[in-house]
Amino acid sequence: MGYDLWTITLYTILIVISLNSLGCLSDNERGSDAGGTAPSQYVREEGGYGNEGEYVDVFELAVGSGEELTQFFVDLTWMDEPDKQEIRTMRNRPDTLQMIIDDQEGVSISRQSVNEHGEEGRLTVGYPFEHTDSSILLGPVEVLVQVEVVDAGDYYPSPGLNINSIEDPGNDFHCVISYTLVNSSYQGSD
Ligand SMILES: [Ca+2]
Ligand SMILES: [Ca+2]
DSSP: OOOOHHHHHHHHHHHHHHHHHTTOSOHHHHOOBTTBOOOEEEEEEEEEEEEBTOEEEEEEEEEOTTEEEEEEEEEEEEEOOOOEESSSEEEEOOEEEEEEEEOSSSOEEEEEEEOOTTSEEEEEEEOOGGGSSSSSEESSEEEEEEEEEEEEOOEEEESSOTTSOBOOOEEEEEEEEEEEEEETTOOOOO
């Protein structure tokens, strides 16, 4: 017994949606209509580690000639290392992380946030379209995402005096980048 036609069709649709969301298909494979190629949404995930004070290049998006970037969001999360159990508990003070989104054409935004002790840190930043003349970014242009561990709070004894500390050198992090690209000739579906 094989799969019926409906099941095969359903799986085909799911596979195409999955490939599309992963950006595996070229513009031609995504299909087009009389008005050009429909908006394509992408989700990328990138991880990394930053030493305190180091700027880490996380993601670079090349918006091609004839393409428009209409949405661009980066969701940054991180977990500071757990406390150390020595003679006393060495409490790991929170880390402050900064994200910079820069189109290298003069538009840049930076935001920073600090985690609560023992909790996940989180920072969501979007490309600042409000700083441009329109709600799109017309290619060719490159958008660079950087993350900096601004301050990796060190370990201090708890309870105890803040004399003997252990250095926290930095932190790892995770970014989910979601964005939408539109072909400049796209006229919409109507
Ligand atoms: Ca820390
Ligand atoms: Ca850390």
